[in-house]
Each structure stands twice: as structure tokens, then as C-alpha cells.
Amino acid sequence: MKILRIITSMNPEGGGPCQGIRNSIPALQKLGVTNEVVSFDDPGADFLKHDSFKIHAIGQPKGPWLHQPELIPWLLENLPHYDAAIIHGLWLYHGYAVNKAMKALSGKNIRLPKVYVMPHGMLDPYFQKAPGRKLKALRNVLYWKFIESKVINNADGVLFTCQEELLLARQTFSPYRPKKELNVGYGIQAPPAYTTAMDDAFKAACPQLSGSYILFLSRIHDKKGVDILINAYIALNKDNKLPTLVIAGPGLDTPYGKEMAELAQGNTIIFAGMLTGNAKWGAFYGSEAFILPSHQENFGIAVVEAMACAKAVIISNQVNIWREIKEGNGGIVEDDTQQGANKMLKQWLNMSNEQKIEMGLNAQKIYETKFSSEKAAVQLLNRIK
Template identity: 60%
Template sequence: MKILRVIPSMDPSIGGPCQGIRNSIPELTKLGIENEVVCMDAQDADYLGMDSFPIKALGPSKGPWGYCEKLIPHLVSNFHLYNIVIIHGLWQYHSYAVNKAAAIYKKKFPNKATPIIYVMPHGMLDPWFQKAKERRIKAIRNYFFWKFFESDVVNNSDGVLFTCLEELRLARRPFRPYRPKKEINVGYGIIAPPAYTTDMDIAFRSACPTLGDDAYLLFLSRIDQKKGVDLLIKAYLLLKQKGISLPKLVIAGPGMETSYGDQLLVLASNTTDILFPGMLRGNAKWGAFYGCEAFILPSHQENFGIAVVEAMACEKPVLISNQINIWREIDAGKGGMIEPDNASGAASLIMRWVALSGAEKQIMGKNASNTFQELFTTEKAAKQMFQQILQPAKTTNKLS
């Protein structure tokens, strides 16, 4: 059986869907499932050619919609090679192109089976994107895109795939008509982190030299208003002003070169206890995870939260908002703390953490690791996808 993944970009700095693809394919390969990827990246992008699976780059794409003139002809010419096509993400040209190409293929080859087509929105149907004040213009754009393009993409597909039950429930709210043929929770997982080595700690401390040997809380994600970084900094500073003894705060990730990043630097300018090492990769990234007291993310919206699960896999408690869609699973497993996505919620996460004893913190870390092993490994997610969509697909007439 062969799956084609269609996604705007496989740039690893973007994270999210492309990282999910990279995490899942090796485990699906073990189950005998072949995977290929089509993206709209430039053919000479330096991050291509480094993966174990084929990636066909047809770009560069043009404009904010990501138009790529080669995509529809390529799909029509190659649909017959695949049993299943998965559209990763919405709101860009690639989703429209798959839907359009399927219509052309059926008309051009009426006697040939069309591959099963699924949409995996990766949280892009979350109501937050339509309600957030800073996204008013994009919300209006999405309304019209849904009316003219995306409603057909979703409702014409054979089903919509979700990473968790909360995402499935939330996707029903923002748009009409919303009539998917199937809603399927296929789960999600990450590759287990490499075992800790002292080189990891050395690499991280080198990337963050002013930290020294001090204890710290870790925020590691894209620097964006959606992530609630400003709330985190304000909460941290407020607690410091009250004389509460706190570990240092490391805020790592790409995006500090933006205007929002500049705002954060101004917010934190009166303290040396908040550190901004930028984006961390490889040993430096894993050193940051393994060395922190806890991971903190007061995000306004997170479909899954790969970094959250990476921290859990490193046996670190996670201090998160209730807008991260896997918060219920984490709460049930007692692997972290949950609060609302506002300033008082962020402050409560920090205060509750520092109030714990060393033994309580250690138990919470063990619980986080156990929850990862039970729910969020790539092996678990691959088996769930296999059971939900791949195994049933073998019995349909659409597969050769």
C-alpha cells in the first residue's frame, strides 16, 4: 500500500505538520506502508534530500496562497500510483489542488479507481483562529476561502483525520456547511528522544552561556503571540516583584527577529533572569529539555504540541494552558499542571510548580514519561492510523 502526503512545505523550521510526517513515516514503513511526499518547496531547498522517504518538490510556490502551477498536472498524472492521498493542512493552494485534481482524474479516467482522499487539518479548523482579535483579517479571509474552496475540500474528501479527540470536537464549530463523510481520530506521536549525554548539556549551556549552572523553566517553541509568551514573561516578572524565589526562565525558539520578539525583549529588559538563546537544534535542544526543571507553554491554541510531548518523553513535567488539545490526557496522567490561557493562569502555573516538594516534582516527571509511553509514541500513533484507515482501506474496491 502506498500513501501520498501533500503539504505546502517540508521546511523543518516550520515544525507542526511536516514534523509530524517525519515522525510517523518510519513507523508506518515497519507496517509495510510506503509513503511519498509532494510539497511546493523550491527544488534546491537545502533541507531536502535528507529524509529516508521520497519528497517531490514542485516549487517554489507563489504568493501567500502558495500557488504552484505544477501541482495539479503532477497529481493527475500520478494518482494511479497511490492507494491513499492525505492533504496536510488547509487554507493554501495545495488543498484546493488535490480536490481539483481528483475531479479532473475521475473525468479523464472514469474506469480507473481514484485514491482514497483524506484531509488532516492539524488544528486549522480550531475556532480560535476565527475568534482571536489579532486574526480578524485572516478570519474574514478564511470565511471566504471556506465558502469557495475549503468546504468542498473537506466535504468531498473520504474523511477528516484528527490528532486527538479534542481537535475533532472543536473542528465542528467554526464553519458551515461542515459535513465530512467520516471523522477519524488517528492519534499522533513523536520519536522517542535520544538518551541523555553530557554533550547535550554542554551544547545547551554553550548556546545559553549566561545561564551558568542555574535551574530554569523552559519555553521551547515558535516565538509567536499565539503561544502566550508575553503572558508568561509578565507573570514571571510579577512573581519576581513579589519576592518569590524562582528558577530562571529560558525562552527558546525561532521568531525573535519579529516585532513581537522585539516586544518581548523590551518586556524582559529589566531582568537578567529571562534568557533568549534563539532556536535550538540537535544536542542543544535536547540538553535544554533534559536540563530544565519543567516545560511551560501557556499557549492560546495548540492542536497537539509536539514540544510538550518531547518534554514529557524526557521525563519533564509540563505546565500548560487548557487550550492545548491534549491537556485532558496529560491531566488524567498527572504529568503536568493545567491552567487557563491568561496572565493569572500563567502565574498560577509557576506558583504551583515552585510550591511542590522535590519528591512531588520527581513523581510528576515520572507520570509525564508514563503518559508519553502510553499515548504519544510514534509506534502507538502508527498502529492507530493503521487500524483506523489503512487496514479498513485494504478491503475497499478502491485499492489495487
Template identity: 60%
Template sequence: MKILRVISSMHPKQGGPCQGIRNSIPELEKLGVKNEVVCLDETISDYGIKDPFPIHTLGSSTTPWKYHKNLIPWLLSNFQRFDVVIIHGLWTYHSHGTIKAILKYRKENTISPKVYAMPHGMLDPYFQKAKERKLKALRNDVYWKLFENNVINKADGILFTCEEELLLARTTFPNYKPQREINVGYGIQAPPHYTDSMKKVLLEKVPEWNTKPFLIFLSRIHTKKGVDLLIKSYLKLEKELNSLPQLIIAGPGLDEAYGKELLKLASTSSNILFPGMLSGDAKWGAFYESEAFILPSHQENFGIAVVEALACSKPVLISDKVNIWREITSENGGFVQNDTEADTYTLLKQWLALAPSEKSKMSENAQKVYATKFTIAQGAKSLLAGLKTN
């Protein structure tokens, strides 16, 4: 089998979908599946990395919709080389252009590749309901009527990373009538093994750390992530309990308005630490040296950081708006509550109330969740099985 991935950008700074592509392709190669990517970037030299698979860059677009006149001609000239085409992400020209191209191609050819769309959470109702997204929600309504419902309904199937994403997608827009809905799962690469240098580097990055196990939030500092709920809950517990593990809130965004609000909110506590973004050994040290990971997010399609925590044998304390919550609760790999301040407080209380033996058992369960549901090898096999059976 040969797969073409169509995505607006493969630049590493885009995160999410493009990193998922980079993770899955080597595993699919082991299964005999070849992959190529076409995207609307200027040149692969901008990536700062060398990918072991072909990436066809058509040049960047200056429009918000990322229209590119060369996409459809390129697709029409190359469809015959592929068995499957996967559109990664929605709301920019690459999705509309791909569907338009395949419909034209099929009028002139009896044999054509199957085309699937993979929304990567972009059909989640949160994005249409969040107060801070009113203008973008209006834009999406217009795009849906003009382009995107055609993409969803005329693709051969829609690929989802988890059951919750599949179910939520049905509730967001009218005239949602995909030909098939396929839960193909998702996976991440195994974390590096723990080394003493990780602790050393982490201490350099977070000198206020008392070297004891802590609670870790490791993600973008953004209103969507519910960080304010976490801080308020932690401050409440500080008043009620004699001692608490430190709380490290790591991620970019502290220099933005929301980040500055959080710094002010947490200023009364010396136990809430903000080291900024952690990467490399510092990031993995933060996972390994913590006792639990917490993310009370208002929306999270997959949550790579959640799965990274599981892979490091760390229980996860998450909201039920993190779409993989079903997989986590099925193996008791953490606690799940609603995305409110009261429920975030309950999440922390649930964890802190556990006996050491119970925490140890949940740590074992967390690693089991990763090993049985979220390895990159399993994600590749699940994707391939989904494509072959449809």
C-alpha cells in the same frame, strides 16, 4: 498499502506538518506501508537533507494561494498507484486541487484511492478570532466558501491529531459536514539520551545559567504563545517568594516587535534569560536540565515541544488551548489552566508548591504520557488503523 501525501511544501523550515510526515513514514515502512510525497517546491536539493522516500516536486508558485497548473494533471496520472491520498494542511491550492482531481478521476474510473484531509490544527477557531489575524480570518472566510468547505465535506474523512482538535473543528465554520472524523493521534521520535556534553553546550549558549534546574519555555517567540503572560506571572512571583528557579525563554523572534516588548518587560529581572533559539545538544540539554516546561499558549494544535518535554520526563505546565491537554491530565503529567495571566500565575504556583517527592512522581508520569500516547511508532499504528477501519 501505498499512501500519497499531498502538501504545499516539504522544506524543513516549514516545520509542523512536513516534519510529521518525515517522522511517520519510516515507522509506516516498518508496517509494510509505502509512502510518496508530491509538493509545490522547486527542487528537493533546497532541503539540505536527503529523505529516504520519493518526493515529487512540481515547481514553486509565486501566488499567495500557491496555484500550480501541473498538480491536477500529475494527480490524475498517478492516482492509480495509490490506495490512500492524504492532504496535509489547508488554505492553499494543493487541497482544492486534490479534491477537484479526485472527483474528476472518479467520474472516469470505478476504482480510486480514498482521500483524506489532515488540517493540522488549521480549523481551530482561534485563527478566526485572534485580533491580530483579522485580514487572514477574512481571507479564510472567503476561501472556505469558495474552496475549503468542498475539501472538508467531499474528502472521505478528516484526520485529527487529538480529540480536542476534532471537537474544536466543529465550531469554526458553517456548513462543516465531513463524511467522517477520525482521531488518528500523532507522535514524535524519541529524544537522544542525556549526555554530559548537553549540559556543557547549554552553558555555552546560556552563560547566565546558574547550573540549577530551571523553568523552560522553548518555542517561537510569538503573541500566540502567551509569553507575556508567563513573564508577568514570573515577575509577580519574584516579589512574593524568596527564591525562584530561573526562567529560560528560548526561541526565535526576539528581533521582532513582540520579542523586543518581552525583553523590555523582563528587564527588571536577572533571572529571566533569553538565549534565542536553541538546537541540537543545547536544545536537549535545556529539556533535560530543566525541572518543568511551561507553555501558556493561546493556541497549539499538538505542541511538539510539549511532547518533547514529556519524553525527557519533564512535567508540562500548559494552557487548555494546547490541544493535547486531555491526554496530559489523564495521566497527571502536568498542570493545565486557562490562557490568562491569572491562570498562568496559578500554573507556576501549583508547580512551585509541590514537594520534591511530588515533583519526582509527576516527572515519572510525564514520561509515561509520552510512552503510552505519543511515540512515533504508536502514531504510525494509530494512523494505519484509522485508515483501515474507514
């Protein structure tokens, strides 16, 4: 079987979807499935040089819609070479282009791939209700009416990373009539085994750190609940006896990021910037626990990466895999509010070392049984065959 992934960019700074593709493809290759990617990237981009699978980088797009005029001609020529095509993400030109190309090809006597859409949480009602998104929400309603509803409803199926995402997607837009709703799961590759080089790399990236720490690793963005995390930490750390809070990820140079840096001043809070490679794994392995009080998280790759490293996860119930984590006692789950963040941190701090270690081992078991890339690959293949 040969699958084409269509995504706007494979730049790892873009977050989840491109990392999900990179996690999925090696496991599918072991099952005899070939994957290729078409993206709106500069063919000479450094981040494209390390992937083992074929990426057709057709050049950077223009404008907020990410319009790339080369995509439709490329699709018209190449779509018949694949058994399935998966559109990753919504609201941009690539979904429209695939729908238009499939319509143009459907009248010809040629074999065409099945087309699936993977929203990656972009049908979550949060984005229509969140404060500060009123204009974007109105734009989405109009875009849904004229373009995106056709992309979704004309596809052979919509792929979801977990059951929570599937159920939430039904609440947001109308008409919503997908031919199939398929919970294909999601997974990550097993983390590399711990080495001292990882520890060294993390210490080099975070030289001011000493002692134990709790790790936040994600974009510094208001959606991630960084403000309520910092406020909860400050409220509980009046005597400066808590583990250091390490906040790692891009976004410190944004207005929100600068506001968070100012809020954290005078406290044992370190902003480590974006961590990759050994530095990232060193941060996971060396942490007491991972924390993410997000207001919306479709899956949370970093959450599962922490679990795979046998770390308990402290998360809000807006991270869509919270049910699996709570049922397996692999972490602490509360509301995505200031009170919820306070309760999560307080509960963790009141646990014994033995309880913390046990919760981390539980988290690792949940990863192995539910969120490994091998299990997700089998599930995806069974759903789209």
C-alpha cells in the same frame, strides 16, 4: 500500502505539520507502509538532505495562496500510484489542487487513492475569534464557502490528532459535512538517550545560563502566550530566587519578539533562539519543567517531546491534549490568562523536588501509553485502510 503526503513545505522552521510527518513515517515503515511527500520546496534545500523517505520537491510557490502551477500536472500523473493521499493543512492552494485533480481523474477507468485531510488544528474556532484576526476570519468564511468546504466534504475523511480537535472543528464553519471524522492520534519518536554532548551543545547555544531553568520552546508569537508567561515570571521573581526562564524558538526578530525582549529586560530570562539537534535535546533533558501557556495548540509536539524526556509540563487548557495530561498527573493545567499563568508557575514553585520528579515520570508514562509514534502509526493505519 503506499501513502502520499501533500504539504506546502518540509522546512522544519514551519513547525508542527512537517515535524509530524517526520515522526510518523519511520513508524509506518516498520509496519510495511511506504510514504512519499510532495512539497513546494526548492529541490536543493539543505533541510531535504537528511530524510530517509522520498520527497518530491516541485519548486517554490508564488503569492500568499502558495500557488504552485506544477502541482496539478504532477498529481494527475502520480495520484493513481498511491493507495491513500493525505492533505496536510488548510487554506492554501495544495488542498484546492488535490480536489481538482481528483475530479479530473474520477471520470477515467483508473484506480484512485482515498483522499484524507489533516487540518492540524486549522479548523479550531480560536482562529475565527482571536483579536486582530477579523479580516483573516472574514477571508476564511469566504474561502470556506467557495473552496475549502468542498475540499473537506469531498474527501474520504478528515483526520484529527485528538478528540478535542475533532469536537472543536464542528463549531467553526458551515456547511461542515465530512464523510468521516477520524481521531487518528498523533505521536513522536522516542527521544535519543541523554548524552553529555547534548548538554555541551545546549550550553554552547546558551552560554549565559547557570543553574536550574524552566524551558519554553516554541515560536515567539502572541498565540503562544509569551507575554503572559513573562509577566507571570516577573511578578513571582521579585527576589530573583526563581529558576531562570529560557525562551527558545524563532520569532525574536518580529515586532512581537522585540516587544517580548524589551518586556523581559532586567530579569533572569534568556532568549536562546531556535534550538535543534543536540542543543534542543540538551535543553529538554536539563530543564526543571517545560512551560507553554498557549492560547491555541492543536497537539503540541514540543509538549510531548518534553514528556518523553520525563519532564512535567506546565500548560494552558487550550493545548488540546491537556485532558490526557491532567488525568495522568503529568503536568499543571490552568486557563490561558494572566491569572492562569501566575497560578501555574506558583503551583510548580511550591512543589517539593520529589513531587516534581514524580510528575515528570507520570508525564513520561503518558507519552509511552498515548503519544508514541508507534501507537499513532497503528491507529492511523487502522483508520485509513
